[in-house]
Amino acid sequence: xxxxxxxxxxxxGCTAEKRGIGKHTLxxxxxxxxxxxxxxxxxxxxxxxxxxxxxxxxxxxxxxxGWIHDPFKLTIDPEGTGKMYGRGSTDDKGPxxxxxxxxxxxxxxGLELPVNVKVIFExxxxxxxxxxxxxxxxxKDKFFTGIDCMxxxxxxxxxxxxxxxxxxxxxVAYYEIHVSGPDRDLHSGVFGGMINEPMTDLIHLxxxxxxxxxxxxxxxxxxxIAPVTEDExxxxxxxxxxxKDVHDSMGGDVTLSDDKVEVLMGRMRNPCLSxxxxxxxxxxxxxxxxxxxxxxxxxxxxxxxxxxxxxTTECVVKYVDAEFKKLGTKNKCEVRLTHGGEPWxxxxxxxxYRAAQKATETVYGQTPDYTREGGSIPITADxxxxxxxxxxxxxxxxxxxxxxSTNEKLDMDNYINGTKLLGSYLYELANAQ
Amino acid sequence: xxxxxxxxxxxxGCTAEKRGIGKHTLxxxxxxxxxxxxxxxxxxxxxxxxxxxxxxxxxxxxxxxGWIHDPFKLTIDPEGTGKMYGRGSTDDKGPxxxxxxxxxxxxxxGLELPVNVKVIFExxxxxxxxxxxxxxxxxKDKFFTGIDCMxxxxxxxxxxxxxxxxxxxxxVAYYEIHVSGPDRDLHSGVFGGMINEPMTDLIHLxxxxxxxxxxxxxxxxxxxIAPVTEDExxxxxxxxxxxKDVHDSMGGDVTLSDDKVEVLMGRMRNPCLSxxxxxxxxxxxxxxxxxxxxxxxxxxxxxxxxxxxxxTTECVVKYVDAEFKKLGTKNKCEVRLTHGGEPWxxxxxxxxYRAAQKATETVYGQTPDYTREGGSIPITADxxxxxxxxxxxxxxxxxxxxxxSTNEKLDMDNYINGTKLLGSYLYELANAQ
Ligand SMILES: [Zn+2]
Ligand SMILES: [Zn+2]
Ligand SMILES: [Zn+2]
Ligand SMILES: [Zn+2]
Numbered sequence: 001x002x003x004x005x006x007x008x009x010x011x012x013g014c015t016a017e018k019r020g021i022g023k024h025t026l027x028x029x030x031x032x033x034x035x036x037x038x039x040x041x042x043x044x045x046x047x048x049x050x051x052x053x054x055x056x057x058x059x060x061x062x063x064x065x066g067w068i069h070d071p072f073k074l075t076i077d078p079e080g081t082g083k084m085y086g087r088g089s090t091d092d093k094g095p096x097x098x099x100x101x102x103x104x105x106x107x108x109x110g111l112e113l114p115v116n117v118k119v120i121f122e123x124x125x126x127x128x129x130x131x132x133x134x135x136x137x138x139x140k141d142k143f144f145t146g147i148d149c150m151x152x153x154x155x156x157x158x159x160x161x162x163x164x165x166x167x168x169x170x171x172v173a174y175y176e177i178h179v180s181g182p183d184r185d186l187h188s189g190v191f192g193g194m195i196n197e198p199m200t201d202l203i204h205l206x207x208x209x210x211x212x213x214x215x216x217x218x219x220x221x222x223x224x225i226a227p228v229t230e231d232e233x234x235x236x237x238x239x240x241x242x243x244k245d246v247h248d249s250m251g252g253d254v255t256l257s258d259d260k261v262e263v264l265m266g267r268m269r270n271p272c273l274s275x276x277x278x279x280x281x282x283x284x285x286x287x288x289x290x291x292x293x294x295x296x297x298x299x300x301x302x303x304x305x306x307x308x309x310x311x312t313t314e315c316v317v318k319y320v321d322a323e324f325k326k327l328g329t330k331n332k333c334e335v336r337l338t339h340g341g342e343p344w345x346x347x348x349x350x351x352x353y354r355a356a357q358k359a360t361e362t363v364y365g366q367t368p369d370y371t372r373e374g375g376s377i378p379i380t381a382d383x384x385x386x387x388x389x390x391x392x393x394x395x396x397x398x399x400x401x402x403x404x405s406t407n408e409k410l411d412m413d414n415y416i417n418g419t420k421l422l423g424s425y426l427y428e429l430a431n432a433q
Numbered sequence: 434x435x436x437x438x439x440x441x442x443x444x445x446g447c448t449a450e451k452r453g454i455g456k457h458t459l460x461x462x463x464x465x466x467x468x469x470x471x472x473x474x475x476x477x478x479x480x481x482x483x484x485x486x487x488x489x490x491x492x493x494x495x496x497x498x499g500w501i502h503d504p505f506k507l508t509i510d511p512e513g514t515g516k517m518y519g520r521g522s523t524d525d526k527g528p529x530x531x532x533x534x535x536x537x538x539x540x541x542x543g544l545e546l547p548v549n550v551k552v553i554f555e556x557x558x559x560x561x562x563x564x565x566x567x568x569x570x571x572x573k574d575k576f577f578t579g580i581d582c583m584x585x586x587x588x589x590x591x592x593x594x595x596x597x598x599x600x601x602x603x604x605v606a607y608y609e610i611h612v613s614g615p616d617r618d619l620h621s622g623v624f625g626g627m628i629n630e631p632m633t634d635l636i637h638l639x640x641x642x643x644x645x646x647x648x649x650x651x652x653x654x655x656x657x658i659a660p661v662t663e664d665e666x667x668x669x670x671x672x673x674x675x676x677k678d679v680h681d682s683m684g685g686d687v688t689l690s691d692d693k694v695e696v697l698m699g700r701m702r703n704p705c706l707s708x709x710x711x712x713x714x715x716x717x718x719x720x721x722x723x724x725x726x727x728x729x730x731x732x733x734x735x736x737x738x739x740x741x742x743x744x745t746t747e748c749v750v751k752y753v754d755a756e757f758k759k760l761g762t763k764n765k766c767e768v769r770l771t772h773g774g775e776p777w778x779x780x781x782x783x784x785x786y787r788a789a790q791k792a793t794e795t796v797y798g799q800t801p802d803y804t805r806e807g808g809s810i811p812i813t814a815d816x817x818x819x820x821x822x823x824x825x826x827x828x829x830x831x832x833x834x835x836x837x838s839t840n841e842k843l844d845m846d847n848y849i850n851g852t853k854l855l856g857s858y859l860y861e862l863a864n865a866q
Contacts, residue, residue: 189808375622
């Protein structure tokens with residue numbers, strides 16, 4: 001796949017090459033990581049230079065998982081809906097092909113691109129972009145010099161009708177609270193009523209993290225959230241969004257609010273704390289009268305600027321330790337961060353976003369929604385932070401494409417208009433103020 | 434095994450027979466339940482009649498589980514400790530053989546027993562005594578007539594040195610709180626901060642059941658506990674008990690109190706509420722950012738008189754429902770009893786107990802501790818309630834015998850003295866006031 005991309009890029013006028021990014025262990029053997037493909041077309045100092053990112057790896061897929069068609073053979077729906085089924089169709093081979101189509105059109109028509117383009121396509125995105133941050137760091141003053149802004153097409157519209165530009169992603173900090181007491185699991189008939197039970201302590205600690213109304217109770221967290229500007233609020237208010245869509249997507253109405261802006265900001269603009277589960281306790285069906293001796297409560301906080309992983313963790317550790325002391329039990333408690341990814345948000349009024357808005361209006365006759373992703377796309381923050389770039393997330397696919405699911409699809413409309421959008425964006429970018 | 438017992442009993446002067454108690458499904462096939470063995474020796478209307486219970490079934494055991502010797506071949510420790518290893522050695526074949534030895538001695542010496550004896554040995558105890566309550570009910574006015582009191586030897590000393598008489602067992606009521614919201618598990622990146630999360634609700638509910646100091650917060654529970662009498666308190670104070678033993682048995686010091694009587698009453702005399710775990714949430718190692726759509730919190734309450742299953746359940750359901758309403762979430766909540774067993778306690782000053790105390794003093798030169806079991810022996814309550822009998826639990830084995838564990842053992846001392854104890858008890862019973 002990397003060879004295919006290098007070959008295509010070179011044919012279309014790019015100077016492209018594969019670059020190794022280290023090794024990893026796969027099925028017990030040390031093997032090379034899938035290489036990144038980097039390339040450049042144009043180096044006119046009078047033009048802006050944009051960095052394009054995509055990934056050529058995909059999620060696993062088996063026909064037996066419930067695919068209608070062979071997942072690795074792009075299949076246009078024979079019923080004429082225009083859906084193109086296949087693993088990677090929307091995540092992220094479709095958008096990558098969109099970029100290649102733009103180059104191909106220029107080549108075929110003998111046209112010069114309006115901006116200089118650098119591309120980087122990686123092959124480890126679905127496995128956490130292993131090796132890529134180090135590559136960005138190492139090439140910071142080499143391949144990645146002279147770049148004005150960056151565009152990534154690897155996310156989706158909020159719904160199925162309105163295009164969007166995405167200017168932020170939440171980060172995540174995942175924690176474990178470990179409460180331990182006896183050195184073996186005990187029978188509640190024999191020991192119940194004699195001892196401080198680790199589960200009781202843990203449940204009390206977990207209940208002090210967040211209210212049923214989703215208010216985070218860890219002191220210091222709320223204070224760190226960057227204040228919402230008038231401009232941001234206006235952008236949320238302008239988002240096309242039907243509460244019914246979100247109810248459908250969860251199978252019922254359990255939204256915290258019935259107000260569109262509150263629900264959208266709950267997902268995109270505010271942190272949240274979810275309790276995921278408990279390791280070490282009884283979890284099966286049936287009734288087991290065990291007193292678990294050691295339990296780990298798992299929770300995570302979705303982060304937004306300026307809630308950084310380090311500062312958030314300091315607040316969490318201090319609070320949990322203090323709350324545990326209040327319990328007055330003989331058990332032991334330790335809370336630790338198991339992994340963290342920083343939140344990211346950029347200026348949606350940057351000329352790159354204005355260019356993308358104009359391009360969207362041209363192609364779709366529609367002002368795009370300005371959205372943020374509730375989940376993490378860690379590599380976005382890495383590019384933004386290491387290279388100091390404004391990054392534009394410019395999705396091609398729809399919210400119902402089913403990336404990572406069976407029967408992932410990309411609508412032909414989205415593919416064609418998306419390709420036009422990516423091309424128009426380059427033209428608007430050349431002149432955007 | 435049932436045939437062996439019938440044969441032995443008949444040889445020793447009993448009129449014994451097997452009795453079917455219905456069918457059950459085993460490995461997909463409907464088969465007869467293991468029969469009960471009932472028998473009678475003596476019917477002198479001038480003598481008291483005692484009912485003896487034991488069970489001939491055992492827990493499963495495999496040499497590979499870590500047994501030093503073949504678990505199904507009684508092996509006397511070659512190192513000379515007097516430990517007799519084998520599955521069932523202490524639970525409950527050893528005590529059953531003790532009773533047979535008493536009969537055998539009388540037969541060999543041509544002596545008449547001082548009391549009339551009825552015996553019932555079952556073969557389903559380790560699987561919940563299936564069929565036995567119905568048999569007791571059905572034979573209430575037939576086999577089980579004319580009985581003055583009952584003796585069961587199927588529990589253990591509290592420690593390893595001091596014999597005990599046991600006059601109560603806790604019951605148990607096991608509950609599930611089911612909180613459900615969305616119809617599918619959701620990703621916390623996408624939905625966190627938008628919805629009422631079932632786990633948050635459940636953790637809050639579970640935290641309201643019991644404090645870290647083990648105080649049960651369900652209103653009405655404490656009020657139902659039978660008041661502690663002076664006599665009872667004196668019996669708890671007299672128990673030989675070293676805090677170090679209990680710390681050793683849990684591998685550390687996490688006892689709620691350092692006061693012997695409080696710890697013992699916590700285990701034997703008071704109810705307790707244990708939180709066992711959560712079904713439906715994330716439970717594995719690692720970090721999964723799931724919002725589970727449906728979670729079941731599991732907890733149980735150990736019951737003591739007069740906390741009966743029905744009344745306790747009414748308190749629990751009422752309280753959990755009320756607390757859930759206070760959360761003000763859009764999720765649904767249901768709490769239900771999954772199984773229950775009643776607590777049992779009898780009069781430890783009954784003549785049967787006085788007889789057992791005298792017998793213990795004769796055999797061991799030691800006044801027995803008066804204990805209660807923290808766990809349940811449901812069949813005890815069934816015999817007591819259906820037949821209206823005082824039941825004496827008169828253990829033969831020690832607290833470290835490891836019933837249900839690998840390398841279950843019975844000490845030869847306990848076997849020999851235990852047999853003497855069972856025999857002496859019959860003589861003391863004949864005359865006890
Ligand atoms: Zn992707
Ligand atoms: Zn993906
Ligand atoms: Zn037993
Ligand atoms: Zn047993």
